[in-house]
Each structure stands twice: as structure tokens, then as C-alpha cells.
Amino acid sequence: MKTYLFGSLSLIALATPTMAAAPPFDTPAPIAYMVDLSSGAELYAKDADRRIPPASMAKMMTVYVAFDMIKKGELKPNQMFTVRPETWQKWHGPAAGSTMFLSANEQVSVENLLYGIVTLSGNDACVVLAEGIAGTEEAFVQRMNDAAKRIGLTESHFGTSNGWPDNGVTYVTARDLAKLAKATIENHPQLYKQYYSKPNFTWGKTLGAGDPITQANRDPLLGRVAGADGLKTGHTDEAGYGFTGSAEQNGRRLVMVLAGLDSFNQRISESVRFMEWGFRAWQAKPLFKQGAKVETADVQLGSENQVGLIAPRNLAVTLPGGAASNIQVKVVYDGPIKAPIKKGQHIADLVVSTPDTPPQTMPLVAESDVGEAGFFGRVWAALKSFFA
Numbered sequence: 001m002k003t004y005l006f007g008s009l010s011l012i013a014l015a016t017p018t019m020a021a022a023p024p025f026d027t028p029a030p031i032a033y034m035v036d037l038s039s040g041a042e043l044y045a046k047d048a049d050r051r052i053p054p055a056s057m058a059k060m061m062t063v064y065v066a067f068d069m070i071k072k073g074e075l076k077p078n079q080m081f082t083v084r085p086e087t088w089q090k091w092h093g094p095a096a097g098s099t100m101f102l103s104a105n106e107q108v109s110v111e112n113l114l115y116g117i118v119t120l121s122g123n124d125a126c127v128v129l130a131e132g133i134a135g136t137e138e139a140f141v142q143r144m145n146d147a148a149k150r151i152g153l154t155e156s157h158f159g160t161s162n163g164w165p166d167n168g169v170t171y172v173t174a175r176d177l178a179k180l181a182k183a184t185i186e187n188h189p190q191l192y193k194q195y196y197s198k199p200n201f202t203w204g205k206t207l208g209a210g211d212p213i214t215q216a217n218r219d220p221l222l223g224r225v226a227g228a229d230g231l232k233t234g235h236t237d238e239a240g241y242g243f244t245g246s247a248e249q250n251g252r253r254l255v256m257v258l259a260g261l262d263s264f265n266q267r268i269s270e271s272v273r274f275m276e277w278g279f280r281a282w283q284a285k286p287l288f289k290q291g292a293k294v295e296t297a298d299v300q301l302g303s304e305n306q307v308g309l310i311a312p313r314n315l316a317v318t319l320p321g322g323a324a325s326n327i328q329v330k331v332v333y334d335g336p337i338k339a340p341i342k343k344g345q346h347i348a349d350l351v352v353s354t355p356d357t358p359p360q361t362m363p364l365v366a367e368s369d370v371g372e373a374g375f376f377g378r379v380w381a382a383l384k385s386f387f388a
Contacts (some may be wrong), residue, residue, distance in 0.1 A: 022356045023281035023320050027270055031242075031259040033174035034278050037182055038252045039352070041318035041360045043278055048174040051155060052259055055234030056098065056121045057244050058163030058170055060180050061144045063117055063195070066110065066129060067188040067314075068147060077111040081132030083124075096163070100125040101213050102202025112203065119201040119217045121233065126162035137161050151183040156255035165236055174257040176177065177244045181231050181255045185246060196230030220268040221245050225275050232307040233267070234259075247275055251314060254278045284316040285327070287352070294364055296330045297348055301373045302339030308367030309333075309348050315362050317352045328353045331364065341370040 025044055033048040035041065069075035088104040090096065100122030102108060108116075108128065115127030130140035137160065144158040153176040159169030185192050199222060202214040220243060221228035228247040235241045242259035261267045288294055288311040295305045309331060317327060333348035337387050341347060348364040 013090055023277070025274070025277050025281070027258070027274060028266070029258040029261050029270055031174050031257070032274065033178055033257040034274065035178050035182070035255050036252060036278070036282070036318045036360075037246075037255055038284060038314075039316055039318040039360045040362055041282075041356075043254070043282055043318065044274075045175070048257075049155060051171040051173055052242075053165065053168070053170060053236065054163050054172040054177065055165075055236040055239040055242060056123075056163045057177055057232050057234035057242055058158060058160065059117050059126055060120065060177070060232045060244065061148060062130065062140075062161045063114060064151075064180060064184050064188075065140070065143050065147050066114060066133070067191045069133070070110075070191060071188060071250040075110060075133065077114075078110065079110045079132075080107045081110065081113065081128055082107055082134050083128050084131065087124065087127050087131060088188040091127055098122050099123060103204070113261050114195050115198060115201045116203060118195045118230075119198045119230070120203070120215045120338070121218060122133050123164060125160040138263065148180075151187075152179055156180075163234060163236075165238055174259060177257045178255045181244050181257075182245055184231065185253070193228060197228075199223070215267045216331070219243075219245065220271040221275055222249060224268075224272050226349055228275070235264075235267075243267055243271050245271055245275065247279075249279050250284075251316075252279070252284050252318075281321050282318050283321045285319055286314065286316045287311075287329075287350070288315045291315050293367060294350060295348075297331075297333055298328075298336035299341065299370050300336040300338045302341065303371040307337065307341055307347070309364040310361055310367045311350075312344070312346075312365045315350060317354065317360055318357065319354060320356055326355060333364075337378060339372045341366045343367070343369045343370075349369065 031226055032046040032090055034044040083102045083104055083106045085104040098121040100116035100120050102124045111327050113125045113129045116122040127137055130137045134140035140161055148156050156172040156176040159166040200216045202212050204213040218233040225247050227249040230246050231244045233243045241261040244257045246255045258270055290311055290313050292311050293308045295309045297309055299307050331348055332351050337347050343366055345366045346363045347366050350362045350364055352360045
């Protein structure tokens with residue numbers, strides 16, 4: 001049963017109740033999407049649920065699987081994989097697209113392969129990593145699809161580790177790409193910070209002179225938008241030019257997706273323009289500071305009858321820039337919440353509604369541990385339930 005709590009939340013309604021239109025934005029990109037991760041607000045959606053080929057943006061899922069394994073201790077950054085001659089033969093030269101310039105039989109660490117994937121968009125690096133982890137690329141792709149299901153990518157499917165065209169087997173949506181970016185940033189913050197914002201990477205040597213090969217990160221926001229720190233570009237003739245990107249300014253983190261653009265330069269200009277619009281045309285209105293108690297929730301069969309619901313981070317609602325808006329808030333949870341409960345456990349949500357945005361949902365966590373009730377407590381609870 002869903003429970004809705006108001007109570008002390010009424011003190012949030014401080015804004016003047018005026019209507020403000022959502023800030024206008026237009027882009028030649030046939031597909032565009034933007035979400036404010038700080039509030040959960042969807043700021044822009046243009047054909048965001050159309051299935052499209054992701055091109056190299058699929059590599060975000062390959063990296064996510066590796067991050068998951070590193071976090072669980074199943075994969076070590078210093079672990080070495082060997083470049084199979086067959087893999088090198090398939091994924092080198094101009095016809096193989098973006099490359100890390102690996103060599104046959106070369107030993108490469110997981111760390112360097114991840115840099116090769118994220119910074120250089122190396123198709124060869126993806127396949128070497130996939131084969132090193134799972135034995136075959138096909139087995140690794142199954143892990144990609146399993147991970148996609150876990151994080152809620154309901155309209156995506158992967159057929160390769162690198163997004164190479166595969167006659168429609170691999171597809172995503174802009175909304176799913178944003179979910180993947182969100183999961184990467186929130187579930188693996190340290191790994192995201194380490195790997196996704198490197199401006200360039202050096203690997204391989206030129207033929208003849210043997211000079212080191214340094215390639216720049218293709219991220220169009222790096223060095224152009226303050227706080228930009230990821231994620232991944234993509235391009236094929238079929239998909240056009242696309243980009244899934246993120247930036248953080250003054251505590252606000254935005255994720256954007258563009259797809260189907262016509263050129264490399266248009267991808268740069270539209271990505272910068274879109275992200276700057278997200279920060280300039282919208283504002284954050286603070287609601288609760290990290291650790292603030294928002295409400296209490298009823299507990300079933302617990303050592304305590306209630307548990308406090310607190311903000312796990314600073315919570316803010318996203319509104320059109322320069323405008324006040326009527327804000328309605330509620331706490332939602334499946335209640336009563338069954339014990340045991342761990343301190344910091346996500347057990348409720350703060351749902352904020354405004355006239356100009358879809359509902360913005362933010363997590364609330366348990367203020368303290370609540371153990372299970374003892375024998376007599378359970379008996380008393382059963383009696384109360386019976387007579388009720």
C-alpha cells in the first residue's frame with residue numbers, strides 16, 4: 001500500500017504561486033533528452049523513447065560492466081589481458097573505426113583498456129576487454145544485457161561490446177542512455193571520476209618512426225563547459241553523430257543525450273549549447289540540506305514504531321530560471337515499512353510537483369537502524385491487527 005505524508009512538508013511551500021512557462025529550446029538533433037540528476041527533473045525530451053543504434057555510446061555499457069566487476073573485486077585494474085591475433089586482425093586499420101592501436105599478442109592492463117575505451121573510443125580495446133573478462137565477446141554481451149536489465153534499461157539491447165553496426169541487434173533510446181549515465185555516475189563515482197574526464201591518452205606507436213600515438217578525448221564538452229566530466233560520443237553512417245554527456249555546476253548535475261546529428265562540428269556546437277541551456281535556463285530551489293529530517297514513517301514489527309526519513313544529500317527542486325512556481329510536495333513509501341531497517345537505507349521518496357515539470361522524485365533514507373520486534377512485541381502487534 002502506498003502511503004502519502006504531508007505534515008511538516010507544508011513549510012516548503014515558500015514560493016509565490018505564479019505560473020512560469022518551461023524555458024524554450026530547439027535543436028536540429030532529431031533526438032534529444034536532458035535530466036537534472038540533482039532533482040530528478042526531466043528538462044527536455046524530443047523523441048526520447050525512439051529506438052536508435054547507439055554507435056560507440058554502447059561502450060558506456062561495456063565500461064559499466066567492468067566498473068561493476070571492479071567494485072565487487074571480480075576484476076583488478078592491474079589485471080593483464082592478451083590481444084589475440086584474430087582480434088587484432090579484425091580490429092585494426094581504417095576499416096575498423098576508432099582504435100587504441102593495440103598490437104597482436106600485446107599484454108594490456110584492464111586500466112589501460114578502460115582508458116582506451118573511454119578516452120579513445122577504441123573498438124579494439126572493447127573486444128580485448130570483453131574476451132579477457134568472459135572468454136568471448138558473445139558471452140560478455142550477455143553480461144551487458146543482464147546489467148542493462150538490472151539498472152532499468154527497458155528499451156535497450158546490446159549485440160556487440162563496441163556498438164559496431166549489427167543490422168539492428170543493438171538498439172537503445174535516449175532515455176535509456178541517460179539512465180545508464182546516471183547509474184555509472186551514482187553507482188561508481190570514483191571510477192567515473194578516474195576514467196571519464198581524461199583529456200587525452202597515449203598508446204601505440206606510429207609505423208616507421210615509432211613515435212608514441214596520443215589521441216584526444218572526443219567529448220565535446222570537455223574544456224568548453226564548466227564542470228563537464230563525461231561521458232561518450234558515437235558515430236556511424238547509420239546512427240549519425242551522437243553524444244551522452246554530463247556536467248556538474250554548483251551542486252547541480254545534468255545529463256544530456258543528443259543523437260542523429262549531421263556532422264562532427266554540429267555535435268560540438270549543439271552539445272555545448274544544449275548543456276549551457278540546461279544550466280542557464282533552469283535554477284535549483286533548495287528544499288532540504290543533507291541529513292535534515294523530512295518526515296517519519298510507520299514501522300511494522302520493529303523495535304520502534306516509527307523511523308525518521310532524512311535527506312541523503314542536499315535536495316532541491318528544478319524550476320525555470322528567474323521564476324517562482326507553486327510547489328507541491330509529498331512523501332511516498334510502501335507502508336508500514338517492515339523491520340529490520342538499516343540506517344541510510346532508501347525506504348521512501350520525496351515527490352515534488354510543479355506546473356512546469358513532470359514530478360521530480362528524490363530519495364529519502366532511514367535516519368537510524370530499527371531492529372525486529374521481540375516475541376512480545378510481535379504478539380502485541382498481531383493482537384492490535386486482529387482487533388483492528
